[in-house]
Amino acid sequence: MRISHFLLPICLTGFALGANPSDLKMNDRFTISPTCNGRDLDGLLAESVVMIKNAITALTALLGNIRAPNDELQGWIRAAQACWAIPKPEWYQQELAPVDKNRLRMVRRNFEMLLDVLDDLDYTTPSDNFMYCHSTDLRLTNMADEVFDDAPKGQSIKDYIGPRLPDGASKEWVWVDPNNHHHRILEGDGPSKLFFPDGYAGGQLCGSPSSMDALTYYKIPKKIFLCPNAWAKFRPSNSQNRQDKGRKLYYEWQNMPGLLIHELLHWLALMPSEFHIGDRNVWHPKEDRLVAAYGYVGAFLLSGHRARTDPRNNWPPDFTLTNADSYNVFATMAYSPLALFAPDDTASGLEFGF
Ligand SMILES: [Zn+2]
Numbered sequence: 001m002r003i004s005h006f007l008l009p010i011c012l013t014g015f016a017l018g019a020n021p022s023d024l025k026m027n028d029r030f031t032i033s034p035t036c037n038g039r040d041l042d043g044l045l046a047e048s049v050v051m052i053k054n055a056i057t058a059l060t061a062l063l064g065n066i067r068a069p070n071d072e073l074q075g076w077i078r079a080a081q082a083c084w085a086i087p088k089p090e091w092y093q094q095e096l097a098p099v100d101k102n103r104l105r106m107v108r109r110n111f112e113m114l115l116d117v118l119d120d121l122d123y124t125t126p127s128d129n130f131m132y133c134h135s136t137d138l139r140l141t142n143m144a145d146e147v148f149d150d151a152p153k154g155q156s157i158k159d160y161i162g163p164r165l166p167d168g169a170s171k172e173w174v175w176v177d178p179n180n181h182h183h184r185i186l187e188g189d190g191p192s193k194l195f196f197p198d199g200y201a202g203g204q205l206c207g208s209p210s211s212m213d214a215l216t217y218y219k220i221p222k223k224i225f226l227c228p229n230a231w232a233k234f235r236p237s238n239s240q241n242r243q244d245k246g247r248k249l250y251y252e253w254q255n256m257p258g259l260l261i262h263e264l265l266h267w268l269a270l271m272p273s274e275f276h277i278g279d280r281n282v283w284h285p286k287e288d289r290l291v292a293a294y295g296y297v298g299a300f301l302l303s304g305h306r307a308r309t310d311p312r313n314n315w316p317p318d319f320t321l322t323n324a325d326s327y328n329v330f331a332t333m334a335y336s337p338l339a340l341f342a343p344d345d346t347a348s349g350l351e352f353g354f
Contacts, residue, residue, distance in 0.1 A: 024042060026041035035133045035135065036133035036226075047256075048258075048260045048264070051257050051258065051331040052261060053115070054334055055111050059105075059108040062076055066095060072338070076333075079329075081305075084107060084317075084326070103317060107327070118264070128221050131224050132225045138204065141157070142157050143156065144157045213230040218267055222267050226263070230256065234258075241339070242336060244336050247339075250341050250342065261327055262327065278324065280319055281293060285301065293326070295329065296341055298325055298329075
């Protein structure tokens with residue numbers, strides 16, 4: 001298997017991609033769909049790589065002496081608190097606790113693996129990897145026979161899946177790609193059985209402003225969709241924000257390079273290894289439902305910071321390691337360490353998704 005050697009730490013070079021990020025070409029790695037015409041995908045890839053390298057630098061600093069941190073290190077400590085369930089260090093503390101350092105080493109290893117894979121034109125051969133910026137084919141469905149070969153015609157997905165669910169499982173969203181008959185059902189951590197309302201059936205999953213931001217098939221062929229909604233919503237570039245200071249709501253900082261890191265981590269797909277980075281769920285802070293742990297608020301809640309006031313969000317700290325957007329949020333915060341990131345008040349960054 002082509003990916004097996006990535007499991008051997010000896011093969012991890014850490015700072016791969018010694019080449020200038022501006023020389024990176026997305027079409028060396030992906031077959032680019034014509035739906036991406038006019039998008040600067042090379043620039044996007046280059047910025048993502050710069051953010052990944054910066055995140056690795058930040059994590060390396062956090063694994064060293066943290067006493068009397070300068071402004072930059074203080075920003076990285078804040079990012080690690082928000083994303084990786086690191087407790088606020090005491091003023092006299094020289095180093096983070098061993099358990100927290102181990103978690104940060106795992107995070108760094110994953111960023112390094114991603115960097116390595118992006119550098120390996122054998123792994124990223126364009127014939128196995130596709131990138132789209134729009135799709136009108138992907139749509140939501142509530143009919144089981146559209147996604148399961150053995151489902152009786154006319155049966156709803158809810159009726160088909162319901163009896164097959166193990167106790168305590170939750171499943172959300174089912175969608176279909178008519179060309180490839182792919183489907184995906186997300187498994188959640190909570191006790192509820194969640195299905196999208198029937199009213200969504202037939203709606204576009206990627207291709208209209210009201211549909212998904214992005215999604216990734218992690219099976220061969222691997223496909224990443226960066227949907228029109230994302231291009232409309234997020235900052236196309238993050239490179240101007242390096243020295244920004246002051247308090248900013250996180251959602252104003254959401255950016256396409258960070259979103260690409262999120263999707264690349266799904267795409268990395270080390271399955272069937274011990275590790276796959278997905279989208280974890282948290283309990284919505286104001287409503288009685290599970291939502292994907294997106295954005296600052298999602299990463300923060302997944303880190304257990306509200307566990308005392310809301311025991312439902314008392315997640316094991318290692319859950320953060322398998323949540324794609326925690327990496328996006330960390331890379332974004334670590335890239336602008338002088339800024340004071342704040343959650344948006346409405347928690348609007350918390351939505352269902354892939
Ligand atoms: Zn995701």
